[in-house]
Amino acid sequence: MSEMTWQQLRDLDCGAVRALGDSWKTYVDGMLDHTARLRTDVIEGHLGVENYESDTATQVREQIGLTADRFEDDLSDYATTRIATSLHEAADAFEAEQGELKELVPLIESHDFDIEGPQSEYDVNLSGGLHQAILTLNPPQWLCDMVGIKKPDGFWDWDTLKSLFSSVDLYGTAIGLAGQYQDWLRAVMARAHDADDDAAAALKEMRENPSGLPPHLGATYDDLIDDYKDALSSEVADEARAIADGTSGMSPEQVNQWWEGLSDAEREALIAEHPEWVGPVDGIPTEARDTANRTLLDNRIDSLDDQIAAKERTLAGLDPESDAYERVKQDLDNLKGDRKDLSELQAIITDEDGNPAMSDKAGEQHYLLGFDTEGSGQAIVAVGNPDTADHVNTLVPGTTTALAGIGGSINRADTMSLDAQNAAPGDANATVMWLGYDAPDTIFPEAMQKRWADGAAEDLENFTRGLTATGQEGANHTLTGHSYGTTVIGHAATQRGVDADNLVFVASPGVGTDTASALGVDEQNVWATTNSLDPIQLTPEFLHGNNPIDDDFGGNTFHSDTGAWNDNNHSTYWQDTNQVGRDSIAYIATGNRPQ
Amino acid sequence: MDIPPPSTYTQAEAYAPMEAAAAEAVAALPDFPGFEWRLWSELPCSHNGVIDPNYVEVEIEYRFTLPDSGTPLVRQTYVEVLREFWSGLGYQILRDEPVHVPDRLDHNLYARREDGIGLWYWVAGYTVLRIQSGAVPISDPADIEYVPPSGGIRPGSKYDKVGKYFPEGIPEQEAVAPFESPDSYEDSL
Numbered sequence: 001m002s003e004m005t006w007q008q009l010r011d012l013d014c015g016a017v018r019a020l021g022d023s024w025k026t027y028v029d030g031m032l033d034h035t036a037r038l039r040t041d042v043i044e045g046h047l048g049v050e051n052y053e054s055d056t057a058t059q060v061r062e063q064i065g066l067t068a069d070r071f072e073d074d075l076s077d078y079a080t081t082r083i084a085t086s087l088h089e090a091a092d093a094f095e096a097e098q099g100e101l102k103e104l105v106p107l108i109e110s111h112d113f114d115i116e117g118p119q120s121e122y123d124v125n126l127s128g129g130l131h132q133a134i135l136t137l138n139p140p141q142w143l144c145d146m147v148g149i150k151k152p153d154g155f156w157d158w159d160t161l162k163s164l165f166s167s168v169d170l171y172g173t174a175i176g177l178a179g180q181y182q183d184w185l186r187a188v189m190a191r192a193h194d195a196d197d198d199a200a201a202a203l204k205e206m207r208e209n210p211s212g213l214p215p216h217l218g219a220t221y222d223d224l225i226d227d228y229k230d231a232l233s234s235e236v237a238d239e240a241r242a243i244a245d246g247t248s249g250m251s252p253e254q255v256n257q258w259w260e261g262l263s264d265a266e267r268e269a270l271i272a273e274h275p276e277w278v279g280p281v282d283g284i285p286t287e288a289r290d291t292a293n294r295t296l297l298d299n300r301i302d303s304l305d306d307q308i309a310a311k312e313r314t315l316a317g318l319d320p321e322s323d324a325y326e327r328v329k330q331d332l333d334n335l336k337g338d339r340k341d342l343s344e345l346q347a348i349i350t351d352e353d354g355n356p357a358m359s360d361k362a363g364e365q366h367y368l369l370g371f372d373t374e375g376s377g378q379a380i381v382a383v384g385n386p387d388t389a390d391h392v393n394t395l396v397p398g399t400t401t402a403l404a405g406i407g408g409s410i411n412r413a414d415t416m417s418l419d420a421q422n423a424a425p426g427d428a429n430a431t432v433m434w435l436g437y438d439a440p441d442t443i444f445p446e447a448m449q450k451r452w453a454d455g456a457a458e459d460l461e462n463f464t465r466g467l468t469a470t471g472q473e474g475a476n477h478t479l480t481g482h483s484y485g486t487t488v489i490g491h492a493a494t495q496r497g498v499d500a501d502n503l504v505f506v507a508s509p510g511v512g513t514d515t516a517s518a519l520g521v522d523e524q525n526v527w528a529t530t531n532s533l534d535p536i537q538l539t540p541e542f543l544h545g546n547n548p549i550d551d552d553f554g555g556n557t558f559h560s561d562t563g564a565w566n567d568n569n570h571s572t573y574w575q576d577t578n579q580v581g582r583d584s585i586a587y588i589a590t591g592n593r594p595q
Numbered sequence: 596m597d598i599p600p601p602s603t604y605t606q607a608e609a610y611a612p613m614e615a616a617a618a619e620a621v622a623a624l625p626d627f628p629g630f631e632w633r634l635w636s637e638l639p640c641s642h643n644g645v646i647d648p649n650y651v652e653v654e655i656e657y658r659f660t661l662p663d664s665g666t667p668l669v670r671q672t673y674v675e676v677l678r679e680f681w682s683g684l685g686y687q688i689l690r691d692e693p694v695h696v697p698d699r700l701d702h703n704l705y706a707r708r709e710d711g712i713g714l715w716y717w718v719a720g721y722t723v724l725r726i727q728s729g730a731v732p733i734s735d736p737a738d739i740e741y742v743p744p745s746g747g748i749r750p751g752s753k754y755d756k757v758g759k760y761f762p763e764g765i766p767e768q769e770a771v772a773p774f775e776s777p778d779s780y781e782d783s784l
Contacts, residue, residue, distance in 0.1 A: 400645050407639075408646035411638060411639050414636075415636075415638060418636075418656075422658070422719045424720050425664075426661075561689075586719075587694070592699075593696070593697070594695075594696065
């Protein structure tokens, strides 16, 4: 785990880290010239068949060729993808957080707060001087302004008395502001540590798994060369497996570079032979993931059919009154439930001819980016191709969303896509329904807990980074959460960092932080809305933090209309009673800030 | 409450009055250039935070072509006309406000009728007229009848985006256009 302190981050020369990455890239270009010369000048030149013809000469030419191949692979996989990209990603991430720190630390100091505690859990507390100032009825001007009293200028005058009567407010306000700065600082350092750990993981994996070299020339060469060539032939598969397993240490950007470095034949073979290593992986382009996931979905449904048939045969041989019968029956019902849910998903994304279906409203193709039946089930479906879109809006649904009935959430994504088309004609847009996490099944107690959001944070981070890696340069990315989905976004943004230009919180119970500043996205691009009859606004702050519609949270709010007074107004945001919310989301997601 | 508010229509019953509302609005618009398309779609209805499979909201969208969407006639005059027209019919105007976006002045005009049908005229990049049913009990797809479109769209053409509801094709007797019109009015005015 990263042990970087906030002082080290503040003082870090990010330019030097980036320059180091640049120098590795330059080195790679130079070294590639050398391997080209090895082939042309040595293998085909001085050591060419015309000059040397013998078994030994053939072996030498082969060995040099294999060494050149290995060197080029290492230059690509290690020097470029792992070292240079890791350094660039780390420099970018550190620089972003350093910028926040340079804004935040002076604020902390100017308000007479102290940063205390270990680097993993910084506290921002009132300094002794600030305590004393409040206790001696001489609060600082900024605190008087925030509480709305005049700064006392004499003993026991009216202003001093008001200060005395307001001491609870003064303390509360100071502690509240310190808490916001603390949230902000912890989020900055959490993201910096995450970037540090990610870079370390990529480099560590490289160090611990050095690539093999061709065998030395000599008596054992003939015995060893076949093994070496066998290992080479499985190298891509081994890499793909490690990436899918999450043991490669590679970021989505690095995965994308690796994928683009494969030959067409290697990519096609992976999709056909091992769709499980392609479909769920962030950083692999959408078209490839979709193809792989559709195969996986077909296979899973076929597998469920086989399991259901087997269970039914088992059940037929059991005494209906026995415990074993009940257990098998329960298993059978679960399998049938999964089969039904996956069939419904398949029906949404597939047309009558078995081809990818177009969405009903936006008329965009559905892309399947992931699915799972574990827990409440998961599904990630894009309406439109995010890799070619100018605007990508990712919808994170909330409590009670499950694979069962996923059509409703995909329908919302389609509605958002149609709205975005109308808001920004001519721009390509895609909306992703990201249920890439196990959502709470109940409002109480599950939606009161943060563990579901914590469990989703890394996956959402990687998904957004994957969209950036595979998408258009400069594409406008928005993350829109509904209900607990906003909490998921908040936890991902503060703990890991998300690649998003805009955050939209619809009907939020809180996003795990008290301030928009902690989200790592320009506060001007943080938006929140809750209609006036939505009971979600009654969520106590100790559960998920300050509500993002509150004034002191920061960011922006936009209006959402209520449904009928006796409707459940937590779920009316995409219905006919809420045009203002629908069009506001469309404007934000297409880079047109509503004014 | 345990059930959604009662609705005047079922899903299948809603299409005819919704289309009549669209036709009524079109008839009130002067120098009408024609729509580019009609789209029938549905939105899920939620109850207590959970999508209720027994209810649905029908949305019908009529969209102007992009060139027409940018004309003062469509962006300004029609807002004024519809505001007066819907108010005159006793519809409740629930929203009537401009929206400033970079390089454009958009507008939202929303009215609702007593029977729960909503009418949303959204002046944006594209300008659309949306007719919305509110939550209605979902119907058997077989009970949904074809209703010819308004605004010069040829029934059953590729601009009449209702095919999902009629996989066997639009019933022949229904597919007859009420008047001869091209598939689209784009570039013809």
